Amino acid sequence: MIHVKFCGLRRPEDIEAVNRLQPDFAGFVFAKSKRQITKEQAAELKRKLDPKIKTVAVLVNMPVEEAAALANNGIADLLQLHGDEDAAYIAKLKTLTEAKIIKAIRLRSGEPTANAGLLAEAAQADYYLFDTFIPDAYGGTGKTFSLSLLNNLSIDKPFFLAGGLDADNIAEIIRQVQEDARLLPYFYGVDVSGGIETDGYKDAAKMEAFMKAIQQIL
Secondary structure: OOEEEEEOOOOHHHHHHHHHHOOOEEEEEOOOOOOEOOHHHHHHHHHHOOOOOEEEEEEOOOOHHHHHHHHHOOOOOEEEEOOOOOHHHHHHHHHHOOOEEEEEEEEOOOOHHHHHHHHHHOOOOOEEEEEEOEOOEOOOOOOOOOHHHHOOOOOOOOEEEOOOOOOOOHHHHHHHHHOOOOOHHHEEEEEEOHHHEEOOEEOHHHHHHHHHHHHOOO
């Protein structure tokens, strides 16, 4: 089963589309970006969300106590760390909340040692999320990365793929990962944001096309 996360939700109509399409996760961005929402907005959106869909707080270098509070106060079911959070940060966070943790690893082309170091720092997380490295950006860039960058990594837990995914490329990307016997046991899900938007806002038709593209190959 490939789990699907729609990220960067910020309007009631986004939630309406999600409730109809039933991805597994709904992501709320708390980091500075065009998709950023407040805790109050996230709480209101969650009240409208189908309870079967888990919420994910996307964070960039948020103070660890504030991150834990998002989960402990019921706003987020999972916490996604998308900044420079290191092993010490993750260890501290796990003492403050029982929420599962996703650690984003932004892969750099031609730097296998650096990528392996990032993986090691994320070892205490519950899930990895592999995304594209772009200087001065922590995510949401809409850029894909070569799956060959995963070849030299000792992946030992479930992972999400992110970065430039859309309805046109998702089937081929999933197929490539599923054909890799080393990656397949840990391939947990996909994370999409820009690929389901038009003019910077979530597009219900693109969200539906993304889900259909995945369903047709499963």
